[in-house]
Amino acid sequence: MIGVLALQGGFKEHEDILDELQFPHRRVRSLDDVEGLTGLVIPGGESTVMKMFMELYGLDEWLVERASDENFKIYGTCAGMILLADLRILDAVVKRNAYGRQLDSFLAEMPLGDLNVRGHFIRAPKIETLGAKAESLIDHDGVPVFVRQGNIWASSFHPELAGDSQIHATIF
Numbered sequence: 001m002i003g004v005l006a007l008q009g010g011f012k013e014h015e016d017i018l019d020e021l022q023f024p025h026r027r028v029r030s031l032d033d034v035e036g037l038t039g040l041v042i043p044g045g046e047s048t049v050m051k052m053f054m055e056l057y058g059l060d061e062w063l064v065e066r067a068s069d070e071n072f073k074i075y076g077t078c079a080g081m082i083l084l085a086d087l088r089i090l091d092a093v094v095k096r097n098a099y100g101r102q103l104d105s106f107l108a109e110m111p112l113g114d115l116n117v118r119g120h121f122i123r124a125p126k127i128e129t130l131g132a133k134a135e136s137l138i139d140h141d142g143v144p145v146f147v148r149q150g151n152i153w154a155s156s157f158h159p160e161l162a163g164d165s166q167i168h169a170t171i172f
């Protein structure tokens with residue numbers, strides 16, 4: 001059972017992708033929702049707001065604890081990547097809104113092994129430094145935009161908004 005953090009932001013689009021893949025999922029809004037989860041998707045949205053609610057409901061400490069379980073898969077998109085870096089779950093220095101304003105949003109198609117994945121960059125964070133424990137799976141203009149650190153994945157972009165289920169299928 002995959003959890004989808006549903007405190008704020010674009011969780012619905014992730015649910016649609018998981019439905020398409022027929023992966024069972026459940027919304028996570030408090031610690032009452034986390035029993036039996038094998039992973040968590042952290043959507044895009046506003047990282048400051050999401051972080052505030054996570055702290056309020058104790059989900060930040062829960063996530064830090066779960067992240068140390070190599071069998072628990074975590075995937076953060078955009079604001080989700082910022083949260084993972086903020087909580088020091090992902091060893092990366094991330095600059096918020098580094099791809100410009102809403103109007104500067106763009107859709108990119110990027111190779112990932114044999115796959116071609118599509119994703120929207122919307123006020124996306126840019127990875128300035130990637131820690132030694134993490135690896136870049138996709139670079140865009142020489143910058144890592146999809147990274148993995150063991151059981152943790154994060155993308156600067158939104159495949160779910162492009163209706164692209166390939167990354168979710170690969171991770172989960």
Ligand code: GLN
Binds near residue numbers: 046047077080096124
């Ligand atoms: N700019 C947002 C933030 O800093 C992230 C945007 C997004 O998730 N699409 O939290």
